[in-house]
Amino acid sequence: MTLLESLRQFPAFETVPDVQLQWLIDRSEEVSLPIHHVINKPGDKVDHLMLVLEGRMVIDSGQNGPGDDLATFGPQSFLGLLPFSRLEHIRNRVITEAPSRVLRLHRDHLRELSQTHYELTGALVHQMTTRVREYTRQTQQEDKMASLGRLSAGLAHELNNPVAAVVRSADTLKEHMRATPENFKAIMHLNLTNEQVDSVDEAFFRKVDQRINLSLLERTTLEDDVTDWLDDHGVDDSVDLAGPLVEFGFTTDDLDSVLARIGDDNLAGVLAWLVNNLVTEKLVMDISEASKRISTLVNSIKNYTHMDRGVGKEQVPLGEGIRNTLTLLDHKLRSKHIAVTLNLANDLPLVGGWPGELNQLWTNLIDNAVDALPDGGQLTISSEPDGSEFVLTKITDNGSGIPDAIKDNIFEPFFTTKEIGKGTGLGLDIAQGVVKHHNGSIKVESEPGRTVFSVCLPIQ
Known part of the structure; x- marks a missing residue:
C-alpha cells in the first residue's frame, strides 16, 4: 500500500x-x-x-x-x-x-x-x-475527582477521631456502670438529712458543667493537694478519687465545704458517690461532644454536595458554603498548622447562583492557598457587601507570592507550577469559569508575603 x-x-x-x-x-x-x-x-x-x-x-x-x-x-x-x-x-x-x-x-x-x-x-x-x-x-473530571479524593480523605480522618471517641467512651461507660451497685450500697448506709443531701447535690451540679483546662504542672500540683487532703481525712484513694475531682474543678476548699455540711462519718461514701457521677457525666459529655462533631461533619458534606436540593440556580448564603468548605479541609489545614481568620459580615446578602459550583470555587481557591503556604502560615478569608449589587470575598495568604513572570498565566488551563502528578493546572481555570458563569469577576494581587484572590459576585 x-x-x-x-x-x-x-x-x-x-x-x-x-x-x-x-x-x-x-x-x-x-x-x-x-x-x-x-x-x-x-x-x-x-x-x-x-x-x-x-x-x-x-x-x-x-x-x-x-x-x-x-x-x-x-x-x-x-x-x-x-x-x-x-x-x-x-x-x-x-x-x-x-x-x-x-x-x-x-x-x-x-x-x-x-x-x-x-x-x-x-x-x-x-x-x-x-x-x-x-x-x-x-x-x-480528574481534577474534580482529585478534589473529591482530598475531601474524602480529610473527612474520613475527621470522622475517625469522634467515632473512636464514641466507641472508647461507650466501652468505658459500660465498665464503669458495673461498679454502680456497690456505690449505691455504700450510699444506702449513710445517715444524711434532706438538707445534707441537697448540699451534696448543689456541690455536684455547681461543678458538673465546669471542665477546667489546666497545664500538666497545675494539674499535678492540684491532684497532689487533693490526694493529701483525702489522706489526712482517712479517705481511701485507691480508686483514684483525686483525678476526677480535679478535672471538674474541686479544690481542697471545696472539699472542706462538703465536709462541713455532711460530717466525717459520711465523707467517704459521699465522695465515692460524687466521683462515680462525675465520671459518668464525663463519659456522657464525651459521647455527646463526639456525636455533635460527627453530626457537624455529616451536615457539612451534605450541604457541600447539596444532596437534598435541586440542581438549579438558587439564593446561596456564601458564608455557609465557605464554612462547610473549611470544615472539610480542616485536616489539611491542621496538618500544616495553618491559622485561619474568618471575617464574614453579619449582613452578608444572598447570592443568586449554583451552590455546587460556588463550593467548588471556594475549594479550589482555599486548597490552592494551603498548597502555597508554609508550615504555620496564615490564611484570612473575608466577605462583605460591595455596594448594593455585589459581594466581595477575599482569600489572603502570607505565602511566598506569585512571581510577576507567571502572574498573567495562572488562570490559563493546564498551567501549573506544581510537580508533575501534583496538579492538573485546572484549579484556577475552573474557579475562573465558575465566576464567569455567575457574571462575576476574579483577580489576584501578589507580592512576597501576601497574595489576595478577590472574587466579586452579583447579588442577583
Whole structure:
C-alpha cells in the first residue's frame, strides 16, 4: 500500500484532495519505531506532527517507567503538533506499545500548510479542537475527582477521631456502670438529712458543667493537694478519687465545704458517690461532644454536595458554603498548622447562583492557598457587601507570592507550577469559569508575603 493510499484510510482526510495529501507526504519523514520506544519524555520540545500509520502508542504519566495511561493512539490517529497549536513542550511521556510506523511533519512546514492547503489545514484543526475538548473534559473530571479524593480523605480522618471517641467512651461507660451497685450500697448506709443531701447535690451540679483546662504542672500540683487532703481525712484513694475531682474543678476548699455540711462519718461514701457521677457525666459529655462533631461533619458534606436540593440556580448564603468548605479541609489545614481568620459580615446578602459550583470555587481557591503556604502560615478569608449589587470575598495568604513572570498565566488551563502528578493546572481555570458563569469577576494581587484572590459576585 502506498503512503497516499495509507493516508486515504484516515477518516479525517475524507474530503482532502490528493494533491494536498501528496504535499504532506513529500515534506514528511516516514519512521519505524520498535515497541517500548520513548518518543518524548516530560519537558521535551515538540517539533513534529505525527500521523500513526501502523502500531499503537500511549501518553502516560510515567517519566522513565510505567505509568497510568492518559491517552491511546492507534492507526489513523494524530499526535504532537497541529496547525495553530501553541504546544511547545510536552508534560507527559509518549511511548510505543507495539511496533509502529509514523509519518512526521516538522513544524517548519506548518505555516505553508495553513496558507496554501485549506482543506488539509481544516481537517487537522478539527483534530486539534476535538483533542482539546476531550482532554479538557477528561482533565476536568480528574481534577474534580482529585478534589473529591482530598475531601474524602480529610473527612474520613475527621470522622475517625469522634467515632473512636464514641466507641472508647461507650466501652468505658459500660465498665464503669458495673461498679454502680456497690456505690449505691455504700450510699444506702449513710445517715444524711434532706438538707445534707441537697448540699451534696448543689456541690455536684455547681461543678458538673465546669471542665477546667489546666497545664500538666497545675494539674499535678492540684491532684497532689487533693490526694493529701483525702489522706489526712482517712479517705481511701485507691480508686483514684483525686483525678476526677480535679478535672471538674474541686479544690481542697471545696472539699472542706462538703465536709462541713455532711460530717466525717459520711465523707467517704459521699465522695465515692460524687466521683462515680462525675465520671459518668464525663463519659456522657464525651459521647455527646463526639456525636455533635460527627453530626457537624455529616451536615457539612451534605450541604457541600447539596444532596437534598435541586440542581438549579438558587439564593446561596456564601458564608455557609465557605464554612462547610473549611470544615472539610480542616485536616489539611491542621496538618500544616495553618491559622485561619474568618471575617464574614453579619449582613452578608444572598447570592443568586449554583451552590455546587460556588463550593467548588471556594475549594479550589482555599486548597490552592494551603498548597502555597508554609508550615504555620496564615490564611484570612473575608466577605462583605460591595455596594448594593455585589459581594466581595477575599482569600489572603502570607505565602511566598506569585512571581510577576507567571502572574498573567495562572488562570490559563493546564498551567501549573506544581510537580508533575501534583496538579492538573485546572484549579484556577475552573474557579475562573465558575465566576464567569455567575457574571462575576476574579483577580489576584501578589507580592512576597501576601497574595489576595478577590472574587466579586452579583447579588442577583
